[in-house]
Amino acid sequence: MSPTPFSPSPGEPVLVLLEAGADGARLPRVADPAVPHLRVSDQGVTRGDGLFETALAVADEAGVLRMRKLGAHLGRLASSAAALQLPAPSAAAWEAAVERGLQAFTAANDVAAGDRLSVRLTVTRGPEAAPGALPQPSAWALLSPAPAVEDEERRTGLRVLLLDRGLDSRAPERSPWLLTGAKTLSYAVNMAALRYARAHGADDVVFTSADGYLLEGPTSTVLIVRTGVDGTRRLLTPLRQKGILAGTSQAVIFAAAGAAGWELGYGPLVPADLEGADGVWLVSSVRGVLPVRAVDGVEIPVDHALTLELQAHLDADGDPGAHVAGDPAPTAG
Ligand SMILES: Cc1ncc(COP(=O)(O)O)c(C=O)c1O
Structure with a gap:
């Protein structure tokens, strides 16, 4: 049974989980950021074993939010994943997650030119896998309103x-x-x-x-x-x-x-x-x-x-x- 679709509230962060589909592809799903999603055995939590990117999305004159330096951030994420030998989601999966998150934020808020969001992409090594089992990294994007620079x-x-x-x-x-x-x-x-x-x-x-x-x-x-x-x-x-x-x-x-x-x-x-x-x-x-x-x-x-x-x-x-x-x-x- 697929989970009930979640609609973010105005002014609140938007969480997009990148969940593993049946064929192993990662699919974005908007989820409630106020409830738990990680296992306590996730190695991101128990060992700090994972990686992240923090980027900025800014709304243009028409109020359309776009993530800045998308290619550079996804390139660095891939280099970090290679250094950690971590099977991170593909660039296409991250792009879909960011797109989904920006749409969900825009649907919930009156976005004005110059509005800013911090876009944090995280992937961890996931819960400790049983011997011989495939690792299941946890991956998500969190988009949060960012204060204007003072x-x-x-x-x-x-x-x-x-x-x-x-x-x-x-x-x-x-x-x-x-x-x-x-x-x-x-x-x-x-x-x-x-x-x-x-x-x-x-x-x-x-x-x-x-x-x-x-x-x-x-x-x-x-x-x-x-x-x-x-x-x-x-x-x-x-x-x-x-x-x-x-x-x-x-x-x-x-x-x-x-x-x-x-x-x-x-x-x-x-x-x-x-x-x-x-x-x-x-x-x-x-x-x-x-x-x-x-x-x-x-x-x-x-x-x-x-x-x-x-x-x-x-x-x-x-x-x-x-x-x-x-x-x-x-x-x-
Ligand atoms: C250690 C370190 N160096 C440099 C940077 C600046 O990187 P960027 O310009 O890609 O945000 C960051 C960003 O968080 C950082 O954590």
């Missing part, structure tokens, strides 16, 4: 602490099981680092490697802008091979800035590269482009015009091209 936060900027992640920059290559470049569900360490920063008078964190390279924020990518003596703008981000997640926002911003004539550089970067920069930003899909105003208690310049320019590159939602995939060749910081 102009104040974007103008004022973030105070960050540089925190040692405790791994040297060769660890990802030496120990691929650390899964440093995958977006796994094991974010307790990242959340602990954020709590540490907040308990010590800061708003956010930039991780460094044990041998002193700049890495990333717990939920963001680091960008630096420098202007050369000839006025050329140079946009820099830490080298991915040092063990960071390939940011989809960074990729889109790099592609747009490159097309606008900026020079681009993929580190490797060290904390000294933050000094004398025009500005430093933390970027991610839902929070967007946020300037850093202090590093370890030392104030740094905040360039409001540059923040808006980088945010406009992100909002243009262009093709990230080659910046989204693969490991770019190192360039000088």
